[in-house]
Amino acid sequence: MKAIDIDVGGTFTDLVLSWDDRRVCAKSPTTPYDLSVGFLNVLNAGAAELGMPLSEVLPQIDIVRYSTTVAMNRLIERKGPRLGLITTEGHEDAILIGRGAQWTDGTRIGERRNLAVQNKPEPLVQRDMIVGVAERVDSSGRIIRPLDEADVRAKLRRLVDKGARAIAVSLLWSFANPEHERLVRRIIREEYKGYHVGHLPVVLSHEVVGKVGEYERTMTAVLDAYLQTSIKFELETTWDQLRNNGYRGTFLLTHNTGGSAEIFKTTASRTFNGGPVSGLMGSFPIGQALGYPNVIASDVGGTSFDTGMVVDASVRSYEFRPTIDRWMVRISMLQTTTMGAGGGSIAWINELLGGRLEVGPKSAGSYPGPVCYDLGGTEPTVTDADVALGYIAPDGYFGGKMPLNRDKAVEAIRTKSAEPLGVSVDEAAALIRRIVEQNMASAIKREVHLRGYHPEDFALFAFGGGGPTHVAGYRADVPTAVIFPQAPVFSALGSSVMDIMHVYEQSGRMQYMAPATQEIVIDRDAFNAKVRGMIERAKKDLEAEGLSGHKTVFSVELDMLYGGLVQVKRVASPVLTIDSDDDARRVYEDFEKEFADAFSPHVVNKPGGVYLDGIVLKATVITEKMALPTHPLQSADPAAARTASRSAYWPELGERRDTDVFAFDALQPGNVVTGPGIVKMEFSTIVVPPGQQLRIDAHGLGILEDAGADNGKGASR
Numbered sequence: 230m231k232a233i234d235i236d237v238g239g240t241f242t243d244l245v246l247s248w249d250d251r252r253v254c255a256k257s258p259t260t261p262y263d264l265s266v267g268f269l270n271v272l273n274a275g276a277a278e279l280g281m282p283l284s285e286v287l288p289q290i291d292i293v294r295y296s297t298t299v300a301m302n303r304l305i306e307r308k309g310p311r312l313g314l315i316t317t318e319g320h321e322d323a324i325l326i327g328r329g330a331q332w333t334d335g336t337r338i339g340e341r342r343n344l345a346v347q348n349k350p351e352p353l354v355q356r357d358m359i360v361g362v363a364e365r366v367d368s369s370g371r372i373i374r375p376l377d378e379a380d381v382r383a384k385l386r387r388l389v390d391k392g393a394r395a396i397a398v399s400l401l402w403s404f405a406n407p408e409h410e411r412l413v414r415r416i417i418r419e420e421y422k423g424y425h426v427g428h429l430p431v432v433l434s435h436e437v438v439g440k441v442g443e444y445e446r447t448m449t450a451v452l453d454a455y456l457q458t459s460i461k462f463e464l465e466t467t468w469d470q471l472r473n474n475g476y477r478g479t480f481l482l483t484h485n486t487g488g489s490a491e492i493f494k495t496t497a498s499r500t501f502n503g504g505p506v507s508g509l510m511g512s513f514p515i516g517q518a519l520g521y522p523n524v525i526a527s528d529v530g531g532t533s534f535d536t537g538m539v540v541d542a543s544v545r546s547y548e549f550r551p552t553i554d555r556w557m558v559r560i561s562m563l564q565t566t567t568m569g570a571g572g573g574s575i576a577w578i579n580e581l582l583g584g585r586l587e588v589g590p591k592s593a594g595s596y597p598g599p600v601c602y603d604l605g606g607t608e609p610t611v612t613d614a615d616v617a618l619g620y621i622a623p624d625g626y627f628g629g630k631m632p633l634n635r636d637k638a639v640e641a642i643r644t645k646s647a648e649p650l651g652v653s654v655d656e657a658a659a660l661i662r663r664i665v666e667q668n669m670a671s672a673i674k675r676e677v678h679l680r681g682y683h684p685e686d687f688a689l690f691a692f693g694g695g696g697p698t699h700v701a702g703y704r705a706d707v708p709t710a711v712i713f714p715q716a717p718v719f720s721a722l723g724s725s726v727m728d729i730m731h732v733y734e735q736s737g738r739m740q741y742m743a744p745a746t747q748e749i750v751i752d753r754d755a756f757n758a759k760v761r762g763m764i765e766r767a768k769k770d771l772e773a774e775g776l777s778g779h780k781t782v783f784s785v786e787l788d789m790l791y792g793g794l795v796q797v798k799r800v801a802s803p804v805l806t807i808d809s810d811d812d813a814r815r816v817y818e819d820f821e822k823e824f825a826d827a828f829s830p831h832v833v834n835k836p837g838g839v840y841l842d843g844i845v846l847k848a849t850v851i852t853e854k855m856a857l858p859t860h861p862l863q864s865a866d867p868a869a870a871r872t873a874s875r876s877a878y879w880p881e882l883g884e885r886r887d888t889d890v891f892a893f894d895a896l897q898p899g900n901v902v903t904g905p906g907i908v909k910m911e912f913s914t915i916v917v918p919p920g921q922q923l924r925i926d927a928h929g930l931g932i933l934e935d936a937g938a939d940n941g942k943g944a945s946r
Contacts, residue, residue: 237295246278254278268467293476317401396431452558515857526539588611642658688707730847731771740838759844872892875890882905892909896908
C-alpha cells in the first residue's frame with residue numbers, strides 16, 4: 230500500500246510516506262497563519278526524497294491520514310465565532326451553572342491550591358446568546374410538550390441579530406428522542422439557507438454525543454460549533470492542496486478514540502488530541518513486536534510534552550468524561566496527558582516566588598520560535614539551552630537546513646536567566662534543562678502511580694524532535710528508554726502502522742444483571758439489534774471510503790457498571806452478539822475481572838446488579854505492519870561512527886568537556902556509546918550524559934540505560 234501520514238504539531242509538520250517497501254520521513258516548519266502551506270511543503274519534501282515530483286506521487290497514493298492539534302490551538306487562542314445556543318426553555322443557565330467542581334476542570338494542581346484567584350472559565354457562549362424554546366421530551370423519549378415552531382423562529386432571529394455565526398442545539402433528553410432537535414435544524418435551514426452568504430453552521434447535541442449528561446453533552450456541542458468554522462477552513466484548504474496535485478483517494482483524520490474517519494464524517498472535538506493518540510497507537514504494535522507489553526509513550530515536541538500508556542498489550546484506557554481545555558465533555562478519549570513543556574518552552578523568572586526560574590507552559594512556537602532561530606524571538610527557551618550547552622550543533626539543526634544562532638541564544642540566557650540568578654550561562658542553561666526534564670519526569674510518575682503501576686515495569690518510548698535530546702533526564706525510574714531512527718516523526722509513523730479503525734458508540738442504559746438474584750436479564754434481541762445496526766453503518770462508511778475490499782475485523786466493547794456505583798469500565802466483549810446464556814455469562818465474567826483489576830476486587834458489587842451504559846463497535850481495517858529486521862551484533866566499540874568532537878557542558882561533572890559526537894546512522898547493532906556522548910540524528914540529537922549509555926540493539930534501535938546495564942535485551946515487561 231502507498232500511504233501518506235501527516236502529523237501537524239505546534240512547531241513542525243511531520244510526514245511518513247509509505248511507498249511499497251520504503252518509508253520516507255520528512256519535516257517542515259508548521260505555518261500557523263495557514264497550515265496548508267506547511268502541509269504542502271512537507272509533501273514536496275517527501276516527494277523529493279523519492280526523487281519524484283509531487284504531481285507524480287499523489288495520484289499513486291491509496292490513502293492519506295492526518296493527525297492535527299488544530300482544534301487544541303484554536304481553542305487556546307479563543308479564535309472561534311460568536312455562538313448561539315438553543316436549549317429547552319427553563320434550562321438556559323445550565324452550562325453557566327455547570328458542575329459543582331467545574332472550576333477545577335482543566336487546571337493544574339498548583340493552580341487549584343490558590344483558591345483566592347480561582348474562577349470558572351469565561352463561557353464560550355455568552356448568557357444573552359442562549360435562548361430556551363418551548364418544548365419538552367422526557368427521559369424515555371416521550372414528547373410531553375410539542376415544539377413551538379413560531380417560538381423557535383423568533384428566538385433564532387434574535388440570536389442572529391445579535392451576531393450569532395454558528396448555532397449549537399441541545400435540548401433535554403434529545404439522545405432519547407432527537408425529533409425536536411432535527412426540527413430546529415430544519416427551521417434554521419429554512420430561515421438561513423446553505424447558499425446564502427450568511428450560512429449558519431448548526432451542531433445538534435444528539436449527533437455529537439448520543440449519551441446522558443446534559444452539561445457534558447451540551448458543552449461538546451458548543452465546542453464543536455465553536456471550532457467547526459476555523460477547522461473547516463484549515464482542513465478544506467489542505468484537502469484542496471491534495472486534490473489540486475492529483476490525489477483522488479480518501480482523507481482520514483485521527484480521532485481521540487484511536488480510530489479515524491473521513492474528513493466529511495468527523496466532528497471537531499474528536500480531532501482534539503489526534504497527534505498524541507497516533508503516537509500512542511503506534512507504540513502498541515511496535516511494543517508488541519519488541520516484546521514490551523507495557524510501554525510509556527512520550528512525545529517531546531516544540532510546544533508540549535505528551536504521554537500515554539500501553540498496559541498488558543492493551544491501549545483500552547479511556548476517559549469517559551475528559552476535559553477539553555476548561556470544559557468537561559462526554560466523548561470517549563484514550564487517556565493521554567499533555568503539559569506545556571517542549572523545545573520552545575520559555576524560561577522565565579517568577580518574581581512572585583522570590584525570583585525562581587520556571588520553564589513553560591508558555592511557548593515560543595514555530596514563529597518567532599527560540600532565540601537561536603534568529604527570527605525575532607527574545608525569550609530564552611529549552612532549545613536555546615540545548616544549543617548553549619553544546620548538545621545541539623548550530624549547523625546541524627533540522628538536517629542542516631536551519632542554521633542556528635548560538636551567540637544570540639547565549640546572550641538571551643545570560644541577560645534573562647543567568648544574571649538574575651547570579652550564575653554562569655552554562656549553569657543557567659543546565660538549570661533550564663533540569664527543570665523541564667523534572668516536570669516531564671513528574672508527569673510520567675504521576676500517571677503511572679495513579680493508575681496503580683510501577684515505572685520499573687515499563688519501557689519508555691522517546692520520540693518527537695526533543696524526546697531523544699531530553700529522555701536521559703526524564704526517564705527517571707524507568708530502566709529502559711527506546712529511541713527509534715524515526716523518533717522525530719514518530720506520531721506520523723504511528724498512524725502509518727496503526728490499523729484504520731472506525732469507532733461507533735451508542736448510549737442507552739440496559740439492565741444486564743438483576744440486583745439481589747444476580748440473574749442475567751439482558752434483552753438479547755435489543756442488544757443484538759443495536760450491534761447489527763452499527764455494523765451495517767460501518768460497512769456503508771467503509772464502502773464509501775473505498776475500503777470495503779480490505780480485511781475488516783468487527784469487535785465490540787461495552788461500558789458497564791455495578792448498581793450503586795458510579796465507576797464505568799469499558800470492557801472488551803468476547804462475543805460480537807449475545808446469542809446464548811453462555812455468551813452472556815462470558816461477557817459478565819470478563820467485565821468482573823477487568824473491573825476488579827482496575828478498581829479492586831473489594832468493590833465488585835454483584836448484589837447491586839449490573840448495567841450496560843453503552844455499546845462501542847470498532848470496525849478495524851487491518852493494515853500492513855512495519856517490519857523490524859534483525860541484524861547480527863557487532864563489537865561494542867562505536868569508534869567507526871565517530872564524526873567529530875565538541876565542547877559540551879555536563880552538570881554531572883560540573884565542567885565543560887571535549888565530547889565525542891557519533892552519527893546514529895553509522896552506529897552498528899552491538900555498539901555502545903558510554904556517556905558523556907552526543908549522537909546526531911537527521912532531525913534530532915541524542916544526549917548521553919555521564920552514568921548512562923546508549924546501546925544499539927539487533928533491530929537498529931537505540932536503548933538508553935544506566936551505564937553497565939545488562940547488554941542483553943532484558944526481560945519483556
